[in-house]
Amino acid sequence: MSLDLDGLTLSPELADLMQRLTDTATTLQRIIARNGITEDLSAAQGVNAGGDGQKALDVIADEAFKDALKDSAVLYYASEEDDDYITFDGGNLALAIDPLDGSSNIDVNVTIGTIFSVFPAAATPEASFLRKGREQIAGGFIIYGPQLALIASFGDGVHKWVFDPDTGRFERLADLGKIPTGKAEFAINASNARHWPAPVKAYLDDLLAGETGPRGKNYNARWVASLVAETYRILHRGGVFLYPGDGREGYARGRLRHLYECAPIAMLIEQAGGAATDGVNPILDEVPTKLHERTPLVFGPVAEVKRVALYFTDPARAAQAADDQL
Numbered sequence: 001m002s003l004d005l006d007g008l009t010l011s012p013e014l015a016d017l018m019q020r021l022t023d024t025a026t027t028l029q030r031i032i033a034r035n036g037i038t039e040d041l042s043a044a045q046g047v048n049a050g051g052d053g054q055k056a057l058d059v060i061a062d063e064a065f066k067d068a069l070k071d072s073a074v075l076y077y078a079s080e081e082d083d084d085y086i087t088f089d090g091g092n093l094a095l096a097i098d099p100l101d102g103s104s105n106i107d108v109n110v111t112i113g114t115i116f117s118v119f120p121a122a123a124t125p126e127a128s129f130l131r132k133g134r135e136q137i138a139g140g141f142i143i144y145g146p147q148l149a150l151i152a153s154f155g156d157g158v159h160k161w162v163f164d165p166d167t168g169r170f171e172r173l174a175d176l177g178k179i180p181t182g183k184a185e186f187a188i189n190a191s192n193a194r195h196w197p198a199p200v201k202a203y204l205d206d207l208l209a210g211e212t213g214p215r216g217k218n219y220n221a222r223w224v225a226s227l228v229a230e231t232y233r234i235l236h237r238g239g240v241f242l243y244p245g246d247g248r249e250g251y252a253r254g255r256l257r258h259l260y261e262c263a264p265i266a267m268l269i270e271q272a273g274g275a276a277t278d279g280v281n282p283i284l285d286e287v288p289t290k291l292h293e294r295t296p297l298v299f300g301p302v303a304e305v306k307r308v309a310l311y312f313t314d315p316a317r318a319a320q321a322a323d324d325q326l
């Protein structure tokens, strides 16, 4: 096995799936490393079911994962790149996947990833996937960056592996602990500020006011436009992420997809002692009604995410409340 699963009690089917996902990731990493030599992986390929333009690598990644799942325990497959659920001759698992996350970064050599969510297979694809994210048996992502890495949770904390190109193995490193608190750093696409709802505008105004404002400190901003990269950073050094709904046409529920982006990220964040909401309600308690459903997403340390919620529910207290009163 090239993925070290020692010490984890995964069912044989889930262990096999994790192995297949990471084997495919090493293939994709090699393809990504050669971008531009014989093929332009950012070339436009059409439009997916969610209305996003597809890049060559979106399609290559989706096909690679589908191929890798032949004869696996995955019965139902739900992908960002497919209009509908796909049924395989599988067994007891249902896999939702964003095969290639952060695709606007392919042509600029910036970190991209694959996000995955695993449920027990039920009688139909809808019954398997359209349920609370709390019922996931695995959630995580693979990140194609300076390092190829895997971050995953099976409901017992957040585990981390780094691919060693010398041995061809994903080596398991120390589990990630709690998301660090107190890091004055936020991630939001500020170009949408004029479209944000009032609570989000007010929250960001208070952060941007810096040490003379209500939060009393200066904040740093980061926006990689790659959910896997923002999540990796926040899990390791803290800070808060927001992709809210906004006033642009089609963005009332933000941009990110509940099933194969937000639910697995929310599982990791909660397992790291943080919180992930749609602004107010926990993502993992919400039930999507369709495959490509969007949801606003806010995540980070619990106190900060609760404070964001106060801007929606009790704006008068939002900036002033002490962390332990949130």
Ligand SMILES: O=P(O)(O)OC[C@H]1O[C@](O)(COP(=O)(O)O)[C@@H](O)[C@@H]1O
Residues within 6 Å of the ligand: 052, 080, 098, 100, 101, 102, 103, 104, 189, 225, 226, 227, 228, 243, 255
């Ligand atoms: O370009 P925007 O609106 O800032 O959106 C960036 C967000 O879109 C995404 O790239 C969406 O994912 P895909 O690349 O899988 O479509 C996220 O990774 C990222 O957080």
Ligand SMILES: [Mg+2]
Residues within 6 Å of the ligand: 098, 100, 101, 102, 227, 261
């Ligand atoms: Mg994505």
Ligand SMILES: [Mg+2]
Residues within 6 Å of the ligand: 058, 080, 098, 099, 100, 101, 102, 103
């Ligand atoms: Mg994608």
